[in-house]
Amino acid sequence: MTPKEQITSLREELRHYNHEYYVNDNSEISDFEFDKKLEQLKQLEAAHPEYFDPSSPSVRVGGEVTKNFETVVHKYRMYSLDNSYSLQDLKDWEKRIKKIVDGPVEYVCELKYDGASISLRYENGAFAKAVTRGDGSQGDEVTTNVRTINSVPLKLKGDDIPKEFEIRGEIVLPWEGFNAMNAAREKEGLDLYRNPRNTASGSLKLQDSAEVAKRPLECLLYQLAGDDLPIVTQYEGLERARSWGFKVPQESVLAKDLDEVMRYIEKWDVERKNLPYETDGVVIKVNSLRQQEELGFTAKAPKWAMAYKFSTEQVSTRLEKITYQVGRTGAVTPVANLSPVEISGTTVRRASLHNADQIEKLDIREGDEVYVEKGGEIIPKIVAVDLSKRPDDSQPTVYAIHCPECDTELIRKEGEAQHFCPNEMGCPPQIKGRIQHFISRKAMDIDGIGAETVDQLVEAGLIATYADLYELTVDKVLPLERMAQKSAENMVNGIEASKKVPFERVLFALGIRYVGETVAKKLAYHYKSMDALMKMPEREHNSTDLFSQATDAATEKVEELNAIPEIGRVIAQSVCDFIQDPLHRGTVQRLKEYGLQMEIAAEQLEGKTDVLAGKSFVISGVFERSRNELKKMVEDNGGKLSSSISGKTDYLIRGKNMGPSKLEKAGKLGIPMISEEEFLGMV
Numbered sequence: 160m161t162p163k164e165q166i167t168s169l170r171e172e173l174r175h176y177n178h179e180y181y182v183n184d185n186s187e188i189s190d191f192e193f194d195k196k197l198e199q200l201k202q203l204e205a206a207h208p209e210y211f212d213p214s215s216p217s218v219r220v221g222g223e224v225t226k227n228f229e230t231v232v233h234k235y236r237m238y239s240l241d242n243s244y245s246l247q248d249l250k251d252w253e254k255r256i257k258k259i260v261d262g263p264v265e266y267v268c269e270l271k272y273d274g275a276s277i278s279l280r281y282e283n284g285a286f287a288k289a290v291t292r293g294d295g296s297q298g299d300e301v302t303t304n305v306r307t308i309n310s311v312p313l314k315l316k317g318d319d320i321p322k323e324f325e326i327r328g329e330i331v332l333p334w335e336g337f338n339a340m341n342a343a344r345e346k347e348g349l350d351l352y353r354n355p356r357n358t359a360s361g362s363l364k365l366q367d368s369a370e371v372a373k374r375p376l377e378c379l380l381y382q383l384a385g386d387d388l389p390i391v392t393q394y395e396g397l398e399r400a401r402s403w404g405f406k407v408p409q410e411s412v413l414a415k416d417l418d419e420v421m422r423y424i425e426k427w428d429v430e431r432k433n434l435p436y437e438t439d440g441v442v443i444k445v446n447s448l449r450q451q452e453e454l455g456f457t458a459k460a461p462k463w464a465m466a467y468k469f470s471t472e473q474v475s476t477r478l479e480k481i482t483y484q485v486g487r488t489g490a491v492t493p494v495a496n497l498s499p500v501e502i503s504g505t506t507v508r509r510a511s512l513h514n515a516d517q518i519e520k521l522d523i524r525e526g527d528e529v530y531v532e533k534g535g536e537i538i539p540k541i542v543a544v545d546l547s548k549r550p551d552d553s554q555p556t557v558y559a560i561h562c563p564e565c566d567t568e569l570i571r572k573e574g575e576a577q578h579f580c581p582n583e584m585g586c587p588p589q590i591k592g593r594i595q596h597f598i599s600r601k602a603m604d605i606d607g608i609g610a611e612t613v614d615q616l617v618e619a620g621l622i623a624t625y626a627d628l629y630e631l632t633v634d635k636v637l638p639l640e641r642m643a644q645k646s647a648e649n650m651v652n653g654i655e656a657s658k659k660v661p662f663e664r665v666l667f668a669l670g671i672r673y674v675g676e677t678v679a680k681k682l683a684y685h686y687k688s689m690d691a692l693m694k695m696p697e698r699e700h701n702s703t704d705l706f707s708q709a710t711d712a713a714t715e716k717v718e719e720l721n722a723i724p725e726i727g728r729v730i731a732q733s734v735c736d737f738i739q740d741p742l743h744r745g746t747v748q749r750l751k752e753y754g755l756q757m758e759i760a761a762e763q764l765e766g767k768t769d770v771l772a773g774k775s776f777v778i779s780g781v782f783e784r785s786r787n788e789l790k791k792m793v794e795d796n797g798g799k800l801s802s803s804i805s806g807k808t809d810y811l812i813r814g815k816n817m818g819p820s821k822l823e824k825a826g827k828l829g830i831p832m833i834s835e836e837e838f839l840g841m842v
């Protein structure tokens with residue numbers, strides 16, 4: 160490859176990873192590899208300035224705006240940070256600074272929080288807007304979601320508050336909350352979230368702010384931006400922001416020279432392990448705002464700030480064997496079984512290899528000495544192979560051809576990274592997974608059965624599909640190990656009670672690929688009954704060929720589904736595949752005979768749902784609609800109304816001319832305030 164081709168290909172590759180990372184909250188490669196490639200690109204570009212491109216990932220902030228939210232242009236640009244890895248890098252930076260500014264330079268050292276960048280706008284002391292970093296010049300407006308985060312003050316306190324200003328920070332998901340979310344997912348048999356950063360960033364982009372409110376997010380602030388700020392240094396800025404009620408972490412310090420900066424870095428490289436949230440480094444900023452102004456910005460980052468990245472601990476060990484795991488959807492994940500090794504205080508025996516491409520890219524083979532890293536991810540990963548230690552008789556890895564669970568030949572659809580086991584009905588993890596999904600809280604919510612019981616029931620041959628659950632009796636399950644009379648009764652009662660679960664959740668419980676809660680609800684309300692959904696279009700046929708008649712009908716059904724707002728082609732195809740499959744049709748028929756809800760109930764059609772179940776609302780102020788109308792909507796959708804604000808209030812629906820005492824109380828208690836429109840969005 161010529162240098163030009165290399166540069167072009169690296170730019171393309173990095174743009175792709177950026178898109179995955181910032182828009183889809185997904186990391187296809189480790190940060191370590193990403194940074195290595197970026198560095199490689201920078202070096203090539205430095206050696207070949209003739210190929211300079213102002214849109215190269217080396218000079219631009221990596222994110223983008225999405226179409227799901229309103230796009231907002233930042234009044235003050237949001238930048239990324241340049242990286243340093245050693246004292247020498249910092250000294251070089253200081254040299255560049257001293258060429259531009261006179262006099263002594265003081266620094267503020269802050270921790271670098273690893274989450275999603277956010278800008279909060281305040282007007283007249285009240286929270287007005289929250290916007291993501293996006294591409295740096297414009298971002299996504301996520302106000303409603305951010306409002307649900309308790310540490311975001313809705314009203315500021317204290318004096319000297321500028322009339323209008325912005326404050327920058329990071330939305331993070333502390334470890335404790337992250338682990339709790341994953342524990343809950345594990346119970347429901349769902350895939351685990353990979354790391355707190357991606358989960359925090361993904362949470363901001365949820366369409367349902369009530370869902371965001373359930374997530375234990377925090378907002379840590381570190382930078383004021385505005386035209387007339389009452390401060391002359393960064394450090395003052397932190398103190399002021401704290402006094403106004405923002406959550407500004409206490410760990411920041413002033414350093415009068417780089418030696419002090421290094422001491423701060425060394426201290427936190429060790430102590431960061433005790434912090435409640437993740438940090439991936441330290442940010443060093445020139446303290447004086449006047450000096451900051453003199454220094455200015457590059458296209459990508461301020462010249463007055465520098466990130467110092469902690470190195471992630473890497474150890475080398477032997478890869479004993481590659482095995483394969485099959486998930487509930489049939490997706491196959493290769494797993495590296497390692498010679499046990501200590502990383503950051505835990506013994507690591509296994510690492511994820513993601514997919515066949517990953518193995519091929521790194522040319523990972525059994526018997527290799529590999530470098531393992533445990534960064535922000537819960538599952539450690541292999542970042543490189545030590546080729547110098549590769550045994551002479553080493554053989555390239557041949558990816559599994561058959562399912563390790565049921566021996567069916569694996570398939571890989573075009574454009575997909577993952578292999579799949581197509582034996583949906585006969586592959587044990589898929590059987591168990593589908594049943595676990597069926598009984599999970601958001602689906603049929605069957606009390607009295609846990610993941611282990613499902614395993615037991617399947618292994619004992621008592622059930623093979625979720626429809627079989629409805630044939631279970633106390634007598635049948637009692638012989639199972641550790642099954643007491645009481646728990647057997649609970650189980651059977653729970654199954655019986657699930658027959659009342661509304662149609663949209665039954666539809667979700669069926670486990671049709673790509674049909675999540677929201678899509679299930681859309682389909683349920685659109686078709687109103689399972690029969691209508693399953694009905695294949697009838698048409699007049701010239702052809703007597705039954706096969707082509709069937710494919711014609713399927714094509715038409717996909718069109719029909721695709722025409723429903725927000726139902727894309729992939730979903731439409733998947734639904735059509737499901738309802739055409741005789742096996743699935745049979746199962747659905749059985750469920751219907753057992754008495755499950757297969758149509759929208761009359762009261763649901765009158766606008767009654769349970770989307771607000773468990774939520775308590777206070778309505779205050781003047782609205783477009785009458786208050787009674789709003790109240791009825793809360794109740795019709797399963798919410799509770801209360802006349803006064805308390806710690807138990809989940810939302811305050813805020814109208815015009817609302818009384819100041821209620822406002823203050825809600826602000827103090829950190830109760831999310833939503834507008835009439837935002838409320839309508841929830842129902």
Ligand SMILES: NC(=O)c1ccc[n+]([C@@H]2O[C@H](COP(=O)([O-])OP(=O)(O)OC[C@H]3O[C@@H](n4cnc5c(N)ncnc54)[C@H](O)[C@@H]3O)[C@@H](O)[C@H]2O)c1
Pocket residue numbers: 176177179180181185186187188189190191193194220221238239240269270271272273275276277292328329381382442466
């Ligand atoms: N694995 C992948 O596919 C992939 C893809 C793209 C980016 N990345 C990773 O993302 C990083 C690049 O992301 P980036 O452009 O967001 O830059 P960055 O994370 O290196 O640093 C800039 C950001 O740091 C944050 N920050 C945290 N604490 C701060 C503080 N006290 N003061 C100021 N800012 C603070 C801000 O949000 C700021 O935007 C790299 O480490 C890269 O490895 C990975």
Ligand SMILES: [Zn+2]
Pocket residue numbers: 485562563564565566567580581582585586587
């Ligand atoms: Zn299988």
